[in-house]
Amino acid sequence: MTACAIETTAEDDDRDPGAAWPAGFTITANGAYAARLAGAGDALYVERWTLDGPEPYAVPLPLDQPEERGTQLLPLADGRVLVARRVDGRRNTFSLLYPTGPATGELRLGSVEAPGSEHLVLLPPSPDGICAYAMCVGPDTTTLWLVAGGAFGPERVAEVKGRCTGGVWLDRTGRMLALDRRLGDGPVKAVAVDLERGGEVTPLLQITEDSDDRLLLADPDSGLLLIRSDAPGHDRLGWGVLGSLLPVRFPECLRLDDAAVTPFAVQPGQVLMPESCAVALRIDAAGGSWVGVWQPSSRRMAQLAAPQGWLAGAGLWTAEGVLRLPYATDGVPCGLAGLEMPPEPEPEPEPATVVEEPRVCRPVPLQQAPLTDRGPAR
Template sequence: MSQTVTRAGENRPPDVPRINFRFSGRGRYAACLTQLGHGRLTAEMWDLADARPRPRPLRTRAGETSLSLPVPTEGGDLLLCRLGPGEHRLTLVTAAPYGAESAAEHEVGVLRGNGVRIVAGTARGTAALAFGAGADGRTTAWRLSGRAERPEPIAELPYLLSGGIWLDGAGHRLALTTVGPGPATVVLDTSRGTFTSPAGPAGDERLLLAAPGPGVLLTAAHRDGAYRLGVRHRDGEGPTRFPERLNAVEGVVTPLALEPAGRRLALAVTRRTRSHLLLHDLVEDTTVEVGLPAGTLYPAAHWGPTGLHVIHSAPDRPPGFVRVDGCGRPRFLPVGEDHAARLEPARVRSYAGAAGPVEAIVYGDPATSRLAVLALHGGPEDAWHFAFDPLFQRLAAAGVAVVAPNQRGSTGYGAAHREAVHGAWGGPDLADILQLGRALAAARGPDRPRAMLYGASYGAYLALLAAAAQADLWSRAAVVAPFLSGRELAEDGPAPVRALLERLGGQAEIDDDLGPRDLLRLVGRMRLPLLIVHGDDDPVIPVGHSRRLYARLRGAHGQVTYLEVPGGGHDPQHDTRDGAVLGRIVDFLGTGPPRGR
């Protein structure tokens, strides 16, 4: 990007407070990426064995991007894997004293391939294992010692792998899951460089978590038409138990961590927009809830000798650690600078959709604010959660009210709500969005500008469909990484996206007044100022979709701006170090239409 971006004042809220959380193998240390001030991303470490841990920044020479994966070692240093197209650089960052300007860096190797995953190690001499995916469908495993030494290749496996769960306290047996049809569990012996099938789980059971000491395993299996959580022993002692009350928990259930003794299981349960932290006793099959304020739990967690550590966020609380003691009492750990005074609160509100209520997260007053934006999430099987969002915070600080709805197709509201768009992308969900647009127009009245649209990925596609379906409801639209149609994406999208289209019926045509949901066919109906943003290295939606759309729109009217982000991925808002893309979106939406329109 060559154009200079004008930023808001120093009092604007932070853009990327904390992302990419990881724990060391035994959980003493945690690390993430954080944004100090409004500059580049920086690695940050916590010593969770400390009674009052505080964040320690590790400033690297060039700074980090959202594609950097930080992995803390049990020695208190940090491994950074900087992902790149076909080339992934591994760097050891030695912790510097508090107050030091930068940390010592040692590049330990470059791994080449389609992708790299890092699993934190627990054995002495194994700070982590790196798994590199080759173009031939094979995976190579390397040992990273945690010293300034090159990676040691220890095994080559004849398939792609995911996961990584340690089965023994010595840190020699790692359970992995094969990727592809009929996924299975295999066990890598890191001391011998061999892999075998485990004694359990077997068949269609998938290993989720393990307590290495007592050998307790948590699995998932498809039983009676649904996935159920099971408990069994590592050495195959007895059949798998599927606790009745555990599997009756309502909501979207995410297992987080097993207690070291193997008796209690921590669960994040999403109901509607918020998360609940539950502790389930696997012996008694009983559950208690940990009292946390309304917010969202991240999937990263660790349960160790000092207690359970989870990551929690709320609209006015950036992501941070919560320590839960043995009695289930939570305590928020300090995370450095307190942003609370500069962050806008949000609330949950119900609107009338086209076929029933639609819940939305709302910042500001959409009826009386100077400007308002309707923000559409990606997916379609996704949802807005009651969590910190840097874009929404910056818009709210600029006086723009935000309405972020979970229209039909969103998760967290039951099967009927989620499956309403199966075979009907841009059908029931579009009807909900248009109904919300009409409600906002009525609430704002004739003297205020009509609501604006924002969307990313599937939300970008849906926002542009809304702009075409009823252009007079909207004043402008900003979209990130849109695709042209389900049929077009099925032609050139990557394999996981094509599988999603097939599963959700994304190529099916809708026969109504609007006609086929093809954005190129509908460009003549999009009569409003548009900003289109797309990363040129997007691995999910090819950038060619936005290029073709921009070319067609530019010929139809001159109210379109196209911003292609060099090196940007599927989330180019956070792929750059200086926040320029986020600034462009906020500037475009914060400007609003001319007065009197």
């Protein structure tokens, strides 16, 4: 499983059209558990999936009252599920749900206020599997909260100047977080936030001075980054390597005229081999959604049919190169389908857009973060 960007809310005018984290199905960083809202109509309840056994299985976690459709969920590595609920239009409450025999246990953690035009979203599962974070996005400032895993309920851990979206973990410890930040009316730029240094901010992506440069996925093993930027003249999917001197590349094979292409998972375990990483992509068109698979070393993107009932945009790679896609149908309410990376045909030359400017900034090397010669934390 790899870190990925969150899906922002409809009220966010800076939202990324290619945000990769599906709101309806969330998988832990280690791929062991997942959670979603199940049920029909207004009778919604939390459902936890176990994915690391011989066969996947689901455990319902209903309470006395049904969940609202806007309830946010985040599974933890110990099998509990964090639930974030919006109350009275401004207060966000947090609870941990877990099975207790035939019933559902609930541990209430506290609440966070999001007044006025602010809104709160959960960040993707932390790599440590224990902590859970949320960000409260205001017009000019974004506040990061530790909402599970702390000692005394929700704790404010950082305040970042600007309006932030996205959310990608850059390491395996849950220290370095990438956010897509807009300052005032300026362009969107991905920045790295050091949670162990009070939210110290480091520039992460600046392909050109005026381009919107967002980080969609990052794989700490290989350093592969999946990027969306309008530096080529319009929004394109590109890839780069954390700390590399090479520019970001925008392969033509990732462009489809009548469909949106969004990466959602990167093959783990490919240490220092970013070009060999398999990448899973969600393809959305008028006729439905299906799956693309691609490697940076490849000249083509293979397009594959998704299993019936696929929870679109959700999935994870094994280190061996098998893509596991969760699906739910009337006959199989909890299933995982396996797709393998198809063999690469004979290579054909394919042009790739490369944006190089005198001011191109490569992604900040993770081993150099936090960097020296910076101003005070913001």
